[in-house]
Amino acid sequence: MTTVALDVQGGDLAPDVPISAAAHCTTRPGCPRLVLVGDRERIAAGLAQAPHDASLLRLVHAPRFVPMDAEPRAALDAMPDASVLTAARLVRDGEADALVSAGNTGGVVLACARTFKRLPGVSRCALGAVYPTETRRGDKQDPFSLILDAGLTLDVSAEDLVGFAIMGAAYAQRISHNPAPRVALLSNGTEASKGLDAIVAAHGRLAKVPGLCFIGNVEGLDIPRGTADVVITGGFVGNIVLKMLEGVAETVQHLLRYAFDQSLINKAGLALLAPTLRELKKTTDWQQYGGAPILGFDRVCIKAHGRSSPRAIKNAIKVACRAVDSGLVGAIAEGMRTVTSTAESAL
Amino acid sequence: MTTVALDVQGGDLAPDVPISAAAHCTTRPGCPRLVLVGDRERIAAGLAQAPHDASLLRLVHAPRFVPMDAEPRAALDAMPDASVLTAARLVRDGEADALVSAGNTGGVVLACARTFKRLPGVSRCALGAVYPTETRRGDKQDPFSLILDAGLTLDVSAEDLVGFAIMGAAYAQRISHNPAPRVALLSNGTEASKGLDAIVAAHGRLAKVPGLCFIGNVEGLDIPRGTADVVITGGFVGNIVLKMLEGVAETVQHLLRYAFDQSLINKAGLALLAPTLRELKKTTDWQQYGGAPILGFDRVCIKAHGRSSPRAIKNAIKVACRAVDSGLVGAIAEGMRTVTSTAESAL
Numbered sequence: 001m002t003t004v005a006l007d008v009q010g011g012d013l014a015p016d017v018p019i020s021a022a023a024h025c026t027t028r029p030g031c032p033r034l035v036l037v038g039d040r041e042r043i044a045a046g047l048a049q050a051p052h053d054a055s056l057l058r059l060v061h062a063p064r065f066v067p068m069d070a071e072p073r074a075a076l077d078a079m080p081d082a083s084v085l086t087a088a089r090l091v092r093d094g095e096a097d098a099l100v101s102a103g104n105t106g107g108v109v110l111a112c113a114r115t116f117k118r119l120p121g122v123s124r125c126a127l128g129a130v131y132p133t134e135t136r137r138g139d140k141q142d143p144f145s146l147i148l149d150a151g152l153t154l155d156v157s158a159e160d161l162v163g164f165a166i167m168g169a170a171y172a173q174r175i176s177h178n179p180a181p182r183v184a185l186l187s188n189g190t191e192a193s194k195g196l197d198a199i200v201a202a203h204g205r206l207a208k209v210p211g212l213c214f215i216g217n218v219e220g221l222d223i224p225r226g227t228a229d230v231v232i233t234g235g236f237v238g239n240i241v242l243k244m245l246e247g248v249a250e251t252v253q254h255l256l257r258y259a260f261d262q263s264l265i266n267k268a269g270l271a272l273l274a275p276t277l278r279e280l281k282k283t284t285d286w287q288q289y290g291g292a293p294i295l296g297f298d299r300v301c302i303k304a305h306g307r308s309s310p311r312a313i314k315n316a317i318k319v320a321c322r323a324v325d326s327g328l329v330g331a332i333a334e335g336m337r338t339v340t341s342t343a344e345s346a347l
Numbered sequence: 348m349t350t351v352a353l354d355v356q357g358g359d360l361a362p363d364v365p366i367s368a369a370a371h372c373t374t375r376p377g378c379p380r381l382v383l384v385g386d387r388e389r390i391a392a393g394l395a396q397a398p399h400d401a402s403l404l405r406l407v408h409a410p411r412f413v414p415m416d417a418e419p420r421a422a423l424d425a426m427p428d429a430s431v432l433t434a435a436r437l438v439r440d441g442e443a444d445a446l447v448s449a450g451n452t453g454g455v456v457l458a459c460a461r462t463f464k465r466l467p468g469v470s471r472c473a474l475g476a477v478y479p480t481e482t483r484r485g486d487k488q489d490p491f492s493l494i495l496d497a498g499l500t501l502d503v504s505a506e507d508l509v510g511f512a513i514m515g516a517a518y519a520q521r522i523s524h525n526p527a528p529r530v531a532l533l534s535n536g537t538e539a540s541k542g543l544d545a546i547v548a549a550h551g552r553l554a555k556v557p558g559l560c561f562i563g564n565v566e567g568l569d570i571p572r573g574t575a576d577v578v579i580t581g582g583f584v585g586n587i588v589l590k591m592l593e594g595v596a597e598t599v600q601h602l603l604r605y606a607f608d609q610s611l612i613n614k615a616g617l618a619l620l621a622p623t624l625r626e627l628k629k630t631t632d633w634q635q636y637g638g639a640p641i642l643g644f645d646r647v648c649i650k651a652h653g654r655s656s657p658r659a660i661k662n663a664i665k666v667a668c669r670a671v672d673s674g675l676v677g678a679i680a681e682g683m684r685t686v687t688s689t690a691e692s693a694l
Contacts, residue, residue, distance in 0.1 A: 134598055151535060155543055188498060188586035196502055196583055220590025224598040236543055237584060239535035241591065243567025248595050251481055251571040259623045266623055272616030276606045 001033055002321045005096035006313075008038035009065035009083035010103020012306045015039065018102065019046030021313035026053035032321050035096050037087040039063040062086040065103065068306060072106035076114065084108055088115035091299045098300035098320035100291070102308040108301065109152060109294055116297035119329070121336030124153040124160045125296030127303065128171055129238070131245050133226025138178035145226050146172050146181075149235040150242055150292065156234035158201035161185065165206055165214070166335035167295040168230035174326035175293075175319055176229070180213045184228035186237060187217040202232075209339055291316030293323065295332065300324050348380055349668045352443035353660075355385035356412035356430035357450020359653045362386065365449065366393030368660035373400035379668050382443050384434040386410040409433040412450065415653060419453035423461065431455055435462035438646045445647035445667035447638070449655040455648065456499060456641055463644035466676070468683030471500040471507045472643030474650065475518060476585070478592050480573025485525035492573050493519050493528075496582040497589055497639065503581035505548035508532065512553055512561070513682035514642040515577035521673035522640075522666060523576070527560045531575035533584060534564040549579075556686055638663030640670065642679065647671055 008018040015038050023046070025031045033056050036043050040061040047057070062083040066075040076082060084103050088111045090096045101108045109127070118125065126149035133145050148168050153160060165183050172181035185203055187195035192203050194217060206214045218227050223241060233241070256277070259266045270277070291302040291312075300323045304316035323329075355365040362385050370393070372378045380403050383390050387408040394404070409430040413422040423429060431450050435458045437443045448455045456474070465472065473496035480492050495515050500507060512530050519528035532550055534542035539550050541564060553561045565574050570588060580588070603624070606613045617624070638649040638659075647670045651663035670676075 134601060154535065186587065188501065188583055220587040220592075221594040221597070223591050224594040236535055237587060240533065240567040240584060240588070244570050244588065244591060245567075247568040247571040250568070252599070254481060255627065259620065262623065265619050269616045269619030272612050272619070273606065276609065276613055280602065 002098070002324045003033040003035060003096040004098050004100055004317050004320050005035045005037055005087040005090045006317065007065075007084045007087045007099070007101035007103055007108075008036050008043060009062070010101040010108070011304065011308055012068060012102075013308070014065075014102065015042050016046060017308065017310055018313050019043055020050050021310035022057070023047055023050035023052035024310060025314050025317055026056040027051055031056055032317065033058070034317070035060055035087070035090055037062050037083050037090070038065070060086060060090065066107035068104050070104060070107065072104060072110045075104075075107060076110055082107075082111075084111040085115065088112060088301075091301075092116060097324040098302065100302050100304060100313070100316045100320050102304035102306055102313060102316070105151075105303060105306075108303050112294055112297050112299070112301050116299045116301075118296055119298055119333045119336055121340045122163050122167075122296040122332075123157065124163065125294060126150075126164045126167060127152045127235075128168060128293045128295055129242055131223075131242065133224060135226030137226070137229050138172075138176045140177060142176065143226065144176065145223075145229055145231055146176070147231040147233065147238055147241060148295065149233065149238050151235045151239040152294075154234060154236040156198055158198045158205060161198060161202035161232055161234075162205050162209075162339055163296065163336065164232045165202075165212065165230070166209070166339055167332050168232060169212055170328060170331040170335055171293055171295060171323075172230050174328050174331065175322055178229055181229035182213050182215045182227075183230040183232065184215045184218040184222070186223075186231050186233040186241075187219065190217045190219060192216065205339075211338070291319040293319070298329060300329060349445070349671045350380040350382060350443040351445050351447055351664050351667050352382045352384055352434040352437045353664065354412075354431045354434045354446070354448035354450055354455075355383050355390060356409070357448040357455070358651065358655055359415060359449075360655070361412070361449065362389050363393060364655065364657055365660050366390055367397050368657035369404070370394055370397035370399035371657060372661050372664055373403040374398055378403055379664065380405070381664070382407055382434070382437055384409050384430050384437070385412070407433060407437065413454035415451050417451060417454065419451060419457045422451075422454060423457055429454075429458075431458040432462065435459060435648075438648075439463060444671040445649065447649050447651060447660070447663045447667050449651035449653055449660060449663070452498075452650060452653075455650050459641055459644050459646070459648050463646045463648075465643055466645055466680045466683055468687045469510050469514075469643040469679075470504065471510065472641060473497075473511045473514060474499045474582075475515060475640045475642055476589055478570075478589065480571060482573030484528075484573070484576050485519075485523040487524060489523065490573065491523065492570075492576055492578055493523070494578040494580065494585055494588060495642065496580065496585050498582045498586040499641075501581060501583040503545055505545045505552060508545060508549035508579055508581075509552050509556075509686055510643065510683065511579045512549075512559065512577070513556070513686055514679050515579060516559055517675060517678040517682055518640055518642060518670075519577050521675050521678065522669055525576055528576035529560050529562045529574075530577040530579065531562050531565040531569070533570075533578050533580040533588075534566065537564045537566060539563065552686075558685070638666040640666070645676060647676060
């Protein structure tokens with residue numbers, strides 16, 4: 001049975017929401033064993049108020065934590081017993097199989113970097129993020145594409161991009177049940193010659209990777225279209241793309257509110273469209289229920305959104321279990337071996 | 348009186364649309380003198396069908412042109428008499444004050460580079476582009492922000508970014524009638540320390556430029572919000588941002604069509620909202636009626652969209668006139684002198 005270490009002190013709504021999410025999770029079929037890492041008294045108090053299956057829970061006391069707005073390096077230096085580091089050590093030592101945290105992103109990544117090992121061949125780790133597109137894909141026909149890196153490595157080499165492609169494809173295959181995810185480099189044109197030097201070089205290398213469904217370059221237009229299932233880019237561009245999508249969702253809401261206030265006719269029109277709009281809003285609220293994988297380490301780590309609801313935390317736990325059970329880390333290691341040997345045989 | 352050289356062979360709808368746009372323009376008050384550069388017979392045939400004021404028109408024969416899908420360098424090498432090069436030479440030689448073309452973007456830029464001079468202090472030229480935001484600005488309360496570079500210089504140095512900021516501010520002041528445009532660097536966080544090395548270095552330099560309303564870094568979220576009037580970024584990111592906005596507009600249209608087809612109730616709701624949606628569509632059709640300035644040369648050049656309608660061509664002519672009449676090139680030259688002397692006195 002899989003065991004997930006949950007940093008209950010991480011997140012804007014911590015520790016209450018992670019604790020109640022964990023409690024509820026244990027009452028549902030298929031819940032893994034959970035190690036709740038945080039302040040013992042807060043956890044006990046939280047569990048006292050929520051039905052739960054105690055046989056699935058273990059508590060590990062770690063009262064200090066990295067605040068959401070802290071500078072991660074300084075915070076972790078000052079608190080070697082911080083909840084996220086304690087949870088990561090449990091995973092490193094085999095007491096849990098995966099780490100889940102809704103805490104300070106930099107703190108979670110640094111805790112992984114200080115505790116886990118990078119897999120052989122991985123030059124830089126990456127943060128993956130999903131976003132909704134017009135295209136449906138995979139067994140579940142879901143509308144999400146994966147983009148990485150979402151912000152860990154701003155400036156990337158060709159080697160980094162190749163690694164991100166391998167990791168992203170392995171993740172999409174296992175977590176989105178998409179047997180042959182289409183992987184693409186984000187560039188300023190679809191031709192192989194278009195883009196920054198690192199992209200052009202990565203293009204040449206990815207085209208030769210056996211078993212990878214590499215579809216070449218995609219452009220900004222293809223992001224909402226969903227032309228690729230896995231979009232590969234540097235962390236600087238990934239951050240801008242994801243925040244733009246957030247901004248566009250916000251703008252659409254403002255426009256609707258403005259239209260609503262503008263006239264009675266608009267009010268009536270929007271009332272008729274309400275069910276369709278609710279459906280759409282559910283799709284654009286993706287950030288609330290996704291878990292973002294930190295890829296490239298020898299252990300599984302899922303970063304939940306800082307404002308995660310109980311549902312989002314439960315989803316992150318589910319994704320972490322699926323990553324463990326499907327052998328994601330082994331698949332990435334195997335993929336990186338293939339890339340490295342392909343590159344060597346080309347020399 | 349200002350004279351504009353119009354490359355009538357440039358654009359997906361050339362030469363018919365540029366010729367009829369020029370003809371119509373001459374019948375309206377405030378039209379500049381126009382030099383129509385292209386195939387003499389095609390121009391004569393076009394003018395024969397459209398009312399025009401011949402006293403404002405001059406024809407310069409240049410039958411060959413750079414096709415929209417041509418590799419610009421090879422095309423210009425093979426055709427020193429191409430319409431866009433001929434038009435640029437007229438501007439260089441003082442027979443016209445500005446160049447307007449809806450042709451192959453690379454061809455227009457290369458024609459400028461081969462014919463005009465870069466202004467002192469300008470390390471790289473930039474292509475500006477406007478896009479609609481939630482914010483209204485300037486004398487005309489228009490919703491457009493300017494972003495540059497839109498794709499000429501993929502990878503940028505701090506010096507390039509500083510130059511883009513000076514050029515963008517000068518353009519927004521003169522063309523958008525915005526006396527103190529807010530200029531920002533696009534980055535992955537608002538803090539001065541955030542971003543690629545070139546951005547962090549440019550931030551430090553821009554903060555010291557006298558008379559520039561530099562508001563620091565903006566993020567992807569701020570693009571649809573319109574936090575800045577002028578967004579400074581490298582051409583790689585600028586291209587992705589602009590194409591993403593195009594893609595999002597496309598997606599919204601697809602969603603509306605899908606909703607319309609889905610149910611009678613949705614059809615009724617959308618019918619009620621039709622006037623508001625038409626208004627919105629007008630705003631998102633910005634690419635059709637904007638002209639994109641190529642900035643940094645000692646002459647004015649406005650690149651109209653390849654699919655320009657007659658209205659878009661007329662708008663590009665108007666923008667070119669305003670750039671000439673407001674002394675845009677002189678203002679950029681003056682701004683670059685200020686930056687260079689500030690940088691020198693800081694040594």
